[in-house]
Amino acid sequence: MNRFRVSVHIVPRKGLLDPQGKAVSDALHALGFADVEDTRIGRYIVLDVRAESAAAAEISAQAMCDKLLANPVTEDYQIASTVTV
Amino acid sequence: MNRFRVSVHIVPRKGLLDPQGKAVSDALHALGFADVEDTRIGRYIVLDVRAESAAAAEISAQAMCDKLLANPVTEDYQIASTVTV
Amino acid sequence: MKFGIVTFPGSNCDTDAIHAVTDQLGQTAFALWHRDHDTQGCDVLILPGGFAYGDALRAGAIARFSPIMQEVIAHAERGAPVIGICNGFQVLCESHLLPGALMRNAGLKFVCDWVHLRVEGSAPMYLNGYQQGQVLRLPIAHGEGRFAADDDTLDQLEQNGQVVFRYCDASGNVTDASNPNGAMRGIAGITNAAGNVIGMMPHPERAVEALLGSTDGLPLFESLLARVGA
Amino acid sequence: MSTTISNVKPRPGDPAITPALVAEHGITPFEYDKLLGLLGREPTFTELGIVSALWSEHCSYKHSRPVLKSLPTKAPYVLQGPGENAGVISVGDGWAVAFKIESHNHPSAVEPYQGAATGVGGILRDVFTMGARPIAMLNSLRFGSLDTPRVRWLVSGVVKGIGDYGNCIGVPTVAGDVMFDPAYEGNPLVNAMCVGLMREDELITAKAEGIGNPILAVGARTGRDGIHGASFASEDLSAENEAKRPRVQVGDPFTEKLLLEASLELIRSGHIVAIQDMGAAGLTSSSAEMAERGDVGVVIDVTKVPVREEGMTPYEILLSESQERMLVVAKRGHEDAAKAILRKWELQAEVIGEVIAEPVYRVVEGDRVVAEFPGSRLVTECPQYHPEARESEAIVALRARDPHAVPERAEEADAVWTLVQLLSSPTIANKRWIYRQYDSQVRTSTVVGPGGADAAVVRLRGTNKALALKTDCNSRYVYLDPRMGGRIAVAEAARNVACTGGRPMAITNCLNFGNPKKPEVFFQFREAVHGMGDACRALGTPVTGGNVSLYNENPQGAVFPTPTIGMVGLIENIDHVTRSGFRTAGDAIVLLGDCTDELGASEYLSRVHNLTIGAVPVVDLDHEKRLVDALLAAIAEGSVRSAHDVSEGGFAVALAECCMADEDHVWGAEVELAAATDVTPRSLLWGEAQGRVLVSTPTAEAVLATATAHGIAARVIGRVTKEKRLIIRAGARTLDTPLVPLSDAYFNAIPALMQRAATATA
Numbered sequence A, B: 001m002n003r004f005r006v007s008v009h010i011v012p013r014k015g016l017l018d019p020q021g022k023a024v025s026d027a028l029h030a031l032g033f034a035d036v037e038d039t040r041i042g043r044y045i046v047l048d049v050r051a052e053s054a055a056a057a058e059i060s061a062q063a064m065c066d067k068l069l070a071n072p073v074t075e076d077y078q079i080a081s082t083v084t085v
Numbered sequence C: 001m002k003f004g005i006v007t008f009p010g011s012n013c014d015t016d017a018i019h020a021v022t023d024q025l026g027q028t029a030f031a032l033w034h035r036d037h038d039t040q041g042c043d044v045l046i047l048p049g050g051f052a053y054g055d056a057l058r059a060g061a062i063a064r065f066s067p068i069m070q071e072v073i074a075h076a077e078r079g080a081p082v083i084g085i086c087n088g089f090q091v092l093c094e095s096h097l098l099p100g101a102l103m104r105n106a107g108l109k110f111v112c113d114w115v116h117l118r119v120e121g122s123a124p125m126y127l128n129g130y131q132q133g134q135v136l137r138l139p140i141a142h143g144e145g146r147f148a149a150d151d152d153t154l155d156q157l158e159q160n161g162q163v164v165f166r167y168c169d170a171s172g173n174v175t176d177a178s179n180p181n182g183a184m185r186g187i188a189g190i191t192n193a194a195g196n197v198i199g200m201m202p203h204p205e206r207a208v209e210a211l212l213g214s215t216d217g218l219p220l221f222e223s224l225l226a227r228v229g230a
Numbered sequence D: 001m002s003t004t005i006s007n008v009k010p011r012p013g014d015p016a017i018t019p020a021l022v023a024e025h026g027i028t029p030f031e032y033d034k035l036l037g038l039l040g041r042e043p044t045f046t047e048l049g050i051v052s053a054l055w056s057e058h059c060s061y062k063h064s065r066p067v068l069k070s071l072p073t074k075a076p077y078v079l080q081g082p083g084e085n086a087g088v089i090s091v092g093d094g095w096a097v098a099f100k101i102e103s104h105n106h107p108s109a110v111e112p113y114q115g116a117a118t119g120v121g122g123i124l125r126d127v128f129t130m131g132a133r134p135i136a137m138l139n140s141l142r143f144g145s146l147d148t149p150r151v152r153w154l155v156s157g158v159v160k161g162i163g164d165y166g167n168c169i170g171v172p173t174v175a176g177d178v179m180f181d182p183a184y185e186g187n188p189l190v191n192a193m194c195v196g197l198m199r200e201d202e203l204i205t206a207k208a209e210g211i212g213n214p215i216l217a218v219g220a221r222t223g224r225d226g227i228h229g230a231s232f233a234s235e236d237l238s239a240e241n242e243a244k245r246p247r248v249q250v251g252d253p254f255t256e257k258l259l260l261e262a263s264l265e266l267i268r269s270g271h272i273v274a275i276q277d278m279g280a281a282g283l284t285s286s287s288a289e290m291a292e293r294g295d296v297g298v299v300i301d302v303t304k305v306p307v308r309e310e311g312m313t314p315y316e317i318l319l320s321e322s323q324e325r326m327l328v329v330a331k332r333g334h335e336d337a338a339k340a341i342l343r344k345w346e347l348q349a350e351v352i353g354e355v356i357a358e359p360v361y362r363v364v365e366g367d368r369v370v371a372e373f374p375g376s377r378l379v380t381e382c383p384q385y386h387p388e389a390r391e392s393e394a395i396v397a398l399r400a401r402d403p404h405a406v407p408e409r410a411e412e413a414d415a416v417w418t419l420v421q422l423l424s425s426p427t428i429a430n431k432r433w434i435y436r437q438y439d440s441q442v443r444t445s446t447v448v449g450p451g452g453a454d455a456a457v458v459r460l461r462g463t464n465k466a467l468a469l470k471t472d473c474n475s476r477y478v479y480l481d482p483r484m485g486g487r488i489a490v491a492e493a494a495r496n497v498a499c500t501g502g503r504p505m506a507i508t509n510c511l512n513f514g515n516p517k518k519p520e521v522f523f524q525f526r527e528a529v530h531g532m533g534d535a536c537r538a539l540g541t542p543v544t545g546g547n548v549s550l551y552n553e554n555p556q557g558a559v560f561p562t563p564t565i566g567m568v569g570l571i572e573n574i575d576h577v578t579r580s581g582f583r584t585a586g587d588a589i590v591l592l593g594d595c596t597d598e599l600g601a602s603e604y605l606s607r608v609h610n611l612t613i614g615a616v617p618v619v620d621l622d623h624e625k626r627l628v629d630a631l632l633a634a635i636a637e638g639s640v641r642s643a644h645d646v647s648e649g650g651f652a653v654a655l656a657e658c659c660m661a662d663e664d665h666v667w668g669a670e671v672e673l674a675a676a677t678d679v680t681p682r683s684l685l686w687g688e689a690q691g692r693v694l695v696s697t698p699t700a701e702a703v704l705a706t707a708t709a710h711g712i713a714a715r716v717i718g719r720v721t722k723e724k725r726l727i728i729r730a731g732a733r734t735l736d737t738p739l740v741p742l743s744d745a746y747f748n749a750i751p752a753l754m755q756r757a758a759t760a761t762a
């Protein structure tokens, strides 16, 4: 078995209100970052997993997202990267 | 001006207690994901920024992190990717 | 004495602080608006509890940039008293008026409860009314109250007597079980080096009437009156 | 009766109105015919959407209204009864209290965190739109068994959602009730109650008035979230529905806090005539209802509504249930002043329409009329149903079973074992795991928060008075005997309020039932409401408002019928505030009321024998009224040190709770229950006979005399002891145990269960 580091991005589903993102956008504007058009805030999860292969690690990470890490009703997730560690 | 999507990872500084990561690890084990060795949880921020170039967008995003998005006492940040949108 | 109580959008303990100051201490309170640049000649500034800007990102992170904070910083730099309670403590740390940071509770849940606190440190402005080592009973109500700083900062805070309250049990022992949020070294409240800026997670303004269960918050304000009023 | 309306045209791209589309909108052929009659023509797609929302059960009460009319609603101190956003009563000295309870069951089943949070947000808006400042929140929760990971996921999410919203907005959550039973598997109940305070003359209602007055949309932008939430709440939660579930709504308590402050400032400013929450069915129902109450017409231009997403159709804008939005009717010429107040609170406000004389409800999209109905008839002429009611024979049979015929389990030879089972039953066990996540103290007026007494006590600053607040409903009783169960729910709430020194004043209620088209469900509904009415009349507590939540079913069947009562009581003198825990060793323990041989429907049968059977204890409403009076008199005399009613779990549980409810100290007790010999020890210890209260007192004679004077049986049964031991002699049986195993069971049960893994997927 090898060890893989799988990074996952979890973001509020499109169309849903993201109050946090909105508050941060407003704050950035107030701080003079006028060129920010949109801000979304999600979670970044790094999983260190033992698996036979990178593909197996990703499949396992996906199952974790479905079962626990992401809220199936309000969030979308995406495996961002998988590297051997 | 072009529009860039800059993604930022903000993670708890190494060595600091990450109770959320630990709770998620434990929950994953309880759910049968025995092969998870470690979990860390941070923030994933996606900024849509108008800028002259990708480099300019990144510089601007860095300034936002320094000023607001990351807490220098407890967090580290990293620009994960920059794409044109 | 004139107390200025800052209202950020999302503050919610501002009126409680005003009631404590006026009804229990018999002093004057001014409501200061976050957009103001004027502290109306107040002697003491209080940053109250609540969820300024919804605590988006991190508690206190956005409030720090409110216009009134420039005045709060100037007030603090003059050596005048500034009190940050709960969300106010978080704002003070984010503003670098106090060292360290307040992170999500180790238990990952919001906690509303009564805690015991041990009085220590050397901030006469706030502590004169207490005995060293005295055990207080005050309420807490927060989700991000785990005080954190690097070891050097913590050592320094302790050496300088800037740690003023620690979570403890009823007999004054600082234990893991009595620490409601996993704060490093059980720290519940600190001051700046000069001793005029204080930040604490527990709510002294909720403990000024016997009817509500405790008056252990009163001496904090009374110390201030005796000192600054004099 | 077709009118002159003819300028409504379908929008390009609208789907054709087919029977299938009509059915998809939950409109029956009968209702569609009625609609055609009202319009005199075929509706447009937009109109179909509007009607489906307004005629949904949630908005129209089409199955429940005739039954609700039987409830008593009047008292000299009732300032506003049912029909407004919240009920209002006077509490004297020019102060008035607005309060209301509401369900968010279906949204919480799908997304517990946001579902519960937005439920809290909605009920807060109902109260502050009356002009009252919210001063307390309560919550009444029902879940399946905590043994399943999915229920734990629901509990975690719901509690966090309630907490995060209330905490952020700065309204203390001070009381509630929770029950766990497999009957709620898949369909949890989440009821939130809000209580607000105002000066009597600040009362404002949601009545559109004044021809030419501008209508403003205030607060958050309108997005595509929650479209058709109202009709969704009016359907069974089947697997099929779950697939087509609408997008959930996301709450933003920070915006709500701003909205709260701005609304109260607006109301006091005199610039507006009416304000209403855009709740279920959003802009549609808020505008139609305001017009109906004011008996005027309105015109709304959807292009003026601030939206969050591009390309939203009138249909979507009208039916969106985006949170934290209000509809305001301003005085003509005052709109800028009103907007300035809103801007101060960083809120957006746009004029989106106008009050008109013509009795129509009209929606335009720029130049195009997209919907137009004849005046308020859309609201008033909603179809009403009188469904068939027939008691389920299966339930009749369950009720007829004799609990005494249930053999004891071997372990029960030791009564301590049974007591530990009951104290660790999540329904009885201490709820600290839950309410510790709620800020119960913000506003510095909570004299007794959750856990400290049978009801919460919130002082009215500036007066010597306080409110006593509690939600209650033993739904197992309602299931086995809806009429009796409905009565008991009110009686128990009244008892709890009286135990703290409060006079029961009025109730709000949330009627959580299954599908009313099923005769056995409608029977439960009708009987429970009648039972509630019986008790309200007997106790002098009118109903000032409430909420109906039907279709609480899943493929396994309906939930226990749950008419949650939210009671408001008034403590005239703050010195009379009374807690539930013993406070002084040596005090006499007095039992008010009688132990009768009633074991049916008990928590004991459920927990120890896994049975929901037997006759529900009989509640004598006249006795309950005298009990309340006796308690209040004894408390006013100063002879009561603590008071706690006997409810779930029966006498032994109540006594153990009295020993453990003092935050600073655990006490012991030694009592002798020499009841009439025909009462079995089992019923003595675990039976849930009604009308009983345990009082501790240094002056037992005075309590006995006062009780007797009120015609209430009372006797000294034992003493509070310093030694932490519970000793109960119940006829032939003695229970003798140190407190420690009891308090371990009571305080650790829920935390221990909640420590186990939780997950959304079963």
Ligand SMILES: Nc1ncnc2c1ncn2[C@@H]1O[C@H](COP(=O)(O)OP(=O)(O)O)[C@@H](O)[C@H]1O
Binding pocket: D138, D139, D140, D141, D173, D174, D175, D176, D177, D178, D427, D428, D431, D434, D435, D449, D450, D451, D452, D453, D454, D455, D456, D472, D496, D645, D647, D648
């Ligand atoms: N969901 C909840 N939120 C806040 N407080 C609660 C909740 N559930 C129960 N409590 C509190 O716990 C205590 C015991 O409640 P309960 O068992 O319903 O009492 P009783 O049996 O006297 O009706 C009360 O003070 C009640 O307000």
Ligand SMILES: [Mg+2]
Binding pocket: D454, D496, D644, D645, D646, D647
């Ligand atoms: Mg009770």
